Amino acid sequence: MTHRIARRAALGLAGTVLAAPALRAQSNTIRIIVPFAAGGSTDAVARLVSPGLTQRLGQTVIVENRSGAAGSIGTDLVAKARPDGLTWLLTFDSHSVMPVLLPSLPFDLTRDLDPVMLIGGAPYVIATRSDKPYRNLADVVEAAKARPDEVSYGSTGNGTIGHLTMVLLQSRTGIRMPHLPYRGGGLAVNDAVAGHIEMMIGSAALVAPHIAGGTLRAVAQFGPARLAGLAQVQTAEEAGFQGLTAEAWWGVFAPHGMPGAMVTRMNAALRETLSEARTRQQMQETQQARLVLSDPAALRTFLDGEVAKWSRVVRENQIRPD
Incomplete structure (x- = not known):
């Protein structure tokens, strides 16, 4: 009986040892959360950059769609995630109207999320x-x-x-x-x-x-x-409407408290990936994107301006979500 118990213990230990690399590999996987369903432009941008990020970060990068409530469900997941470099948010321009359209959000865009990069706009x-x-x-x-x-x-x-x-x-x-x-x-x-x-x-x-x-x-x-x-189509400003600009945009955020070195590393990996000729061409052709590839501070300034601009329009015109 003692021999059988010892043998079972040895097998259990072997199983644990064999499982450990798999557990470590899983815990080392980076998730890019897209707070919308698959098939949209945000999902397309995330899937375009994920292979390059995998290569540059030396970790598997996967895209995870967590759609619902105008993007707030996936955003909340990231806002509540550990700031350990394994969970990131790639979101769309609806991010800037979320606070005023959904005032009971369980998170604060400024307090609970740290900016990483404004990828660009269209x-x-x-x-x-x-x-x-x-x-x-x-x-x-x-x-x-x-x-x-x-x-x-x-x-x-x-x-x-x-x-x-x-x-x-x-x-x-x-x-x-x-x-x-x-x-x-x-x-x-x-x-x-x-x-x-x-x-x-x-x-x-x-x-x-x-x-x-x-x-x-x-x-x-x-x-x-x-x-x-x-090239033959006027902008609104050229038509006489100064200041009337509106762009779809894509930005990357991290859970608040992400160490600066991790944010810098992700920003650099995104910049290198999106600067590749093939990737840049795909962004310009499929998303009609004007690439910005900003630093974190520039994304914060941009977002603050977008929130102020569109929140004012929503309030003054008493807009309600669907």
């Missing part, structure tokens, strides 16, 4: 079916003034940056345009292509394939400068 674009009469922003404003409450537009939801951009346009011109919020960019594009709505607003990444294919025509773009792929 302008929001107004697009319409190619046989519609709108060719620039002046046409849109003129038509809406002539037909109040008839020139409709779609967006990806109430309180999204696209929706808020159109609210700003209306407040500055005195026009009224019916808003149709959709639960996804694809649905808005489908109805715009079918002509069920007069136009839609979405990120350049969302509408670019349809503009290239001729089923949609770009009317205006809201970036600080014209995209190379939309």
